[in-house]
Amino acid sequence: MKLASVLSIVMIFVSGMLAMILLSQIPVLASETPLTMASLFSEPTTEKPSPYDWIKQEQISVKKDQVVIDLKGAVLARFVNTNSMDPILDEHATGIEIVPDSLTDIHIGDIVSYKSNDSEVIIHRVVFIGVDNKGWYALMKGDNNDARDPERIRFEQIQRVLVGVIY
Secondary structure, three states, rough: HHHHHHHHHHHHHHHHHHHHHHHHOOOOOOOOOOHEEEHHHHOOOOOOOOOOOOOOOHEEEEOOOEEEOOOOOOOEEEOOOOOOOOOOOOOOOOEEEEEEOOOOOOOOEEEEEEEEEOEEEEEEEEEEEEEEEEEEEEEEOOOEEEOOOOOOOHHHHHHEEEEEEEE
16 A cells, blocks of 8 residues: 555656656747647747748849849848847848838838837847737847847838848
């Protein structure tokens, strides 16, 4: 009888330890992502939202001595070496950007430049789009940063959308 009691206690202890180990392997989810039983036990996905496809194949013409991209309103951009968007953007890359016309031009996965509340221009990825009592907003995050940017970005703050990168 004593042996059965001891074995029961050991089994409960081992089960608890295994549960702690398994739960520690679950990635921390963003606050906007609902936690469900399916998300706890499914394999984590490495797929992240990609930027919107702004330049269609028929807009690109490759010739013997040049490449032509037919894109109205495009401007070239250079980047500062902050490391927040490594490895996609760095100081030696050249970006192709456009000015968005409306809210529907901004998509989760897009990389945008925006003016922060402290008047600094930041280029980060859109990771969430929502609506609150002030209207439309987006949450941003540098690809190489651990945390999202602290403020909600309004459409009026967004200056451009990155539509291409040349290395």
